[in-house]
Amino acid sequence: MAIAETVNNKKQPKQGMLENVMKQFDAAASLVNLNPNIKKILAVTNNELIIHFPVRMDNGDVEIFKGYRVQHNNALGPYKGGLRYHPTIDIDAVKALAMWMTWKTSLAGLPYGGAKGGIQLDPSKYSNAELERITRRFAYALGENIGPEHDIPAPDVNTNAQTMAWIADTYMSTKAPSERSKNQHVVTGKPIGSGGLEGRDRATGFGVFLTIKYWAAHKNVSLKDKTFIVQGFGNVGYWAAHFLEKEGAKMVGVQDAFGSITNAEGISVENLFIHTKNNQGRIEGFPNTSTIDKEAFFGINCDIFIPAALGNQITKYNANDIKAFLIAEGANGPTTVEAEEMLLNKGVDIIPDILCNSGGVIGSYFEWLQNRNGELWELDEILIKLDKKLKEVFRKVLETSESKVLDLRSAAYVIAIERIEKAYIQRGIFP
Structure with a gap:
C-alpha cells in the first residue's frame, strides 16, 4: 500500500526513487536496444551491504545504527559514490542512488562504476564527538568493502570533508604502517590538509x-x-x-x-x-x-x-x-x-x-588522481580542467539529443548505457 502525504488538501502517493530510476533505465534501454543479457545485469546491483553497529553516546548509553553500502556496477572501474546521513535513507533509496552513480560516471567518461551508502540518522541530534564515533565505527564495519581501487566513498547529504577525514584515518589505521600512505585515496572530498582537492567543496x-x-x-x-x-x-x-x-x-x-x-x-x-x-x-x-x-x-x-x-x-x-x-x-x-x-x-x-551535478564526481576523480600520483593541483588549474571536461560531456549530450531527437536526459542515458554495454561486449561475461 502506497504511503500518502497531504499537500494542499490533495493525497499524493509517494513514489520511491528506485521506481523512478528503473523507469528511466527501462526507457533508455529501449532507446538503445540494449542487449537483453546486459540489461539483466544492469537492472540489479552487484552487492548490497546492511550493517547494524553499536556506538556509545556521550551519556554512556549505547545506540544501534543502521548503515548501508550498495555497489551497483563496476564494469568501467572501481565503485564510486557518496555517503549520506539522513533519517529517511533506506535500502531502496541507496540502490537508486547507486544506479544513478553508474550512469553519471559512465556519462562523464570516468574510469568508475557506481555505488552509494549512508547511515539512517538525523545528524542534528548528535554531538560532533558522537558523529565522529558513529562515522569511525561505520568505516571500520565496512572494512575491505571499500578501498582506493575497489570502492571510493565521498561526501553527500549531511556529510562533509571532516566526515571523509575520519573515514580515511580509520581505514588507513587498519593497514600496516608502510601501506597507510598508499590508501589515502580510499575516499575523496577530504580536507585540503588531509589530501583533499582545492575547490572540491564547490x-x-x-x-x-x-x-x-x-x-x-x-x-x-x-x-x-x-x-x-x-x-x-x-x-x-x-x-x-x-x-x-x-x-x-x-x-x-x-x-x-x-x-x-x-x-x-x-x-x-x-x-x-x-x-x-x-x-x-x-x-x-x-x-x-x-x-x-x-x-x-x-x-x-x-x-x-x-x-x-x-x-x-x-x-x-x-x-x-x-x-x-x-x-x-x-x-x-x-x-x-x-x-x-x-x-x-x-x-x-x-x-x-x-x-x-556531475562536477562533484569529476572533482573527486581529480582528487583521486592527485593522491594516487602524489601531486598537488592549484585551484585555477582544477576549475579549468573541470570546465573543459564538463563542456565536452555537455557537447556530447547536446549532439546526441539533436541527432536522435531526444530530450537531454534520454540523450545522457543513451551515452552512459552504450559505454557500459560496449565494455561488456568487448570483455565478455565470466565464465
Missing part, C-alpha cells in the same frame, strides 16, 4: 552553474538579469547560486528543510550564506523576504529552477505550478518521470542530474 555547484551557462550559450540566452530559485541551500545550492549571481542573475526564492522565502527584488546569495552560518544552517528569519508555503515555492515566478535538495521533489502534483523555462538538477533524482513528461510538454528544458 565542484558540484560550479558544475551546475557551468551546465546552465552552456545551455544558455546554446540557446543564445544571456544569464544577466535572469531570475532563479534554489531548493536546498547547502553546499551545492549555495555554490550554484554564488556563480549565477556573479554572472548577473538574481535569486528570488530559496527553500530548505525548515521553510521557504522569496523576494522578487532579489535575495543576496552571500548575505543569506552568512545568515545560515549564524542560524544553524537555516534560511528562516532572513531579512527583507516573505515566508511562503512549501508548495507555493514551486510556483514562484522565475526563469531558472535549481532543485538541490533530495529526490522526488518535482512531481505531477506541482509540475504545472513551475514557471521556470529551465530546470537544472543539482540533486539526484529530484524530478519524477510523470513530472518530467508534463514539463517537457510545457516546453521546459531539464538539464538532468547525471549531467548537471
